[in-house]
Every structure is written in C-alpha cells, then in structure tokens.
Amino acid sequence: RSAAAANMPLLGKRVVVTAGGTREPLDPVRYLGNRSSGKQGVALARAAAAAGAEVELVAAHMDVAPPEGVKTTRVETALQLRSAAIDAAERADVVIMAAAVADFRPAETAETKIKKRDDAADPVITLVRNPDILQELVRLRSDSGQGPALIVGFAAETGDSRGDVLEYARQKLRRKGCDLLVLNQVGRDLVFGQDSTTVSILRQAGGEPRTFSGTKDEAAGMIITAVADELA
Numbered sequence: 001r002s003a004a005a006a007n008m009p010l011l012g013k014r015v016v017v018t019a020g021g022t023r024e025p026l027d028p029v030r031y032l033g034n035r036s037s038g039k040q041g042v043a044l045a046r047a048a049a050a051a052g053a054e055v056e057l058v059a060a061h062m063d064v065a066p067p068e069g070v071k072t073t074r075v076e077t078a079l080q081l082r083s084a085a086i087d088a089a090e091r092a093d094v095v096i097m098a099a100a101v102a103d104f105r106p107a108e109t110a111e112t113k114i115k116k117r118d119d120a121a122d123p124v125i126t127l128v129r130n131p132d133i134l135q136e137l138v139r140l141r142s143d144s145g146q147g148p149a150l151i152v153g154f155a156a157e158t159g160d161s162r163g164d165v166l167e168y169a170r171q172k173l174r175r176k177g178c179d180l181l182v183l184n185q186v187g188r189d190l191v192f193g194q195d196s197t198t199v200s201i202l203r204q205a206g207g208e209p210r211t212f213s214g215t216k217d218e219a220a221g222m223i224i225t226a227v228a229d230e231l232a
C-alpha cells in the first residue's frame with residue numbers, strides 16, 4: 001500500500017452517518033425527545049472525512065454543530081430520518097447508524113397547542129412504533145442485491161440482572177443483521193453528552209469483539225479503522 005492509502009483508508013468511499021436524537025411532535029410546541037448529543041456521530045463524520053471518505057451526515061437534533069465541509073441533511077422525526085437515510089444509502093458504500101432514533105412516536109400530533117382544561121380529563125399520550133431503519137436498510141440490501149457494502153449499527157446498553165452488555169449486543173447484532181455493531185456502555189450519567197466513552201465493536205462474521213475506552217474522537221477513529229478493515 002502507498003503512504004496515501006495507508007493514511008486515507010476510505011479514499012473514494014462514500015460514507016453516510018446518521019447522528020443526533022429524533023424529536024417526535026406532540027403539538028406545535030412540544031415533542032418527545034432523547035438525550036443524544038450528536039457528538040459521537042459528528043466525531044464519526046469527521047473521522048471518516050479525515051480518512052478520505054466523501055461523507056454525508058443525516059442529522060437529527062444535535063447539541064453540537066455539524067463538521068465544516070460535510071454535506072448535512074437536517075431532519076426532525078424518525079420518519080424523516082428514515083427517508084433521508086434510505087435515499088442517501090442508495091449512493092453509499094458505508095452507512096453508520098449512530099442516530100438515537102425514537103422507538104415510538106405519538107399516535108396523533110395535535111394541530112394546535114394542547115391546553116389544560118378544568119372541564120375535561122388530563123390527556124393520555126398513545127404511542128405507536130416507528131419503523132426500524134437499520135433493519136430496513138439491511139432488508140433493502142438483501143432484497144435488491146445492491147446497496148452499501150457495509151451497514152453499521154450502534155447499541156447503547158446498560159447491563160441488568162438478566163444479562164451482561166456484551167450478550168445484549170450479540171443478540172442485537174443477530175436481530176438487526178448489520179455487518180458491524182458498535183456497543184456503547186451506558187449508565188445513568190455515562191456517555192450521553194460526555195466526552196469519553198467505552199465501546200466494543202462486534203462483527204456479524206464473528207470473532208472476539210474489539211473493546212477500547214477514550215474520547216469520542218478516539219473512539220470514532222477506532223470505529224473508522226474497523227470500517228476500513230472490514231471493507232478491505
């Protein structure tokens with residue numbers, strides 16, 4: 001390999017990164033959201049660009065700005081993220097699903113602001129499932145026989161009395177069918193909004209996971225290296 005190829009292992013590759021947390025509207029002024037800061041996704045987009053890739057960021061709500069010089073599509077809801085991700089995936093070699101996609105959305109969005117009323121019961125919010133975008137990308141690829149060479153999922157897991165985090169991640173990797181799964185270990189005040197993180201990378205192809213701790217930028221570098229290795 002030439003020096004340039006060694007430093008830029010993703011040269012000529014098109015990489016789509018989804019990042020941030022979706023917001024599901026309840027009415028014109030309120031939404032259901034989550035604590036995703038978008039930092040990990042932005043770090044991944046930056047690391048992929050530094051590795052030579054042409055990067056497209058599909059960004060839901062983020063506390064941080066998208067990286068300079070990276071094509072960015074802003075979205076709000078899971079359904080919007082789904083359309084943007086499926087569209088971008090058509091011209092991508094790699095899709096990295098780092099976004100925190102809401103599993104559920106309100107069944108109905110009020111057209112006007114929900115008001116307190118003394119003559120009626122307090123509202124009850126009914127939720128419906130959002131589509132699983134990662135699973136859908138994998139299914140579209142196998143149905144059409146074309147699409148991104150590599151689809152990468154994320155899992156934020158907390159261990160509990162019924163299982164350890166790696167076992168949950170293995171189950172998720174099997175269920176999702178993606179090529180790589182990046183496990184983030186989360187606790188009540190770990191990871192979300194923080195600058196450091198512990199990640200493990202699991203391969204659909206099997207083998208021992210790679211685990212490391214560091215800043216989100218260092219983790220992004222390791223993940224991009226694993227992506228390049230998997231493509232090679």
Ligand code: CTP
Binds near residue numbers: 156
């Ligand atoms: N994901 C997705 N579409 C959804 C939910 C999740 O594409 N509707 C993606 C995330 O971007 C992530 C991966 O699936 O890459 C795993 O998300 P996670 O929330 O950990 O998995 P779920 O299948 O939603 O399982 P859980 O019940 O543990 O939340």
Ligand code: CA
Binds near residue numbers: 101102103
């Ligand atoms: Ca989920």
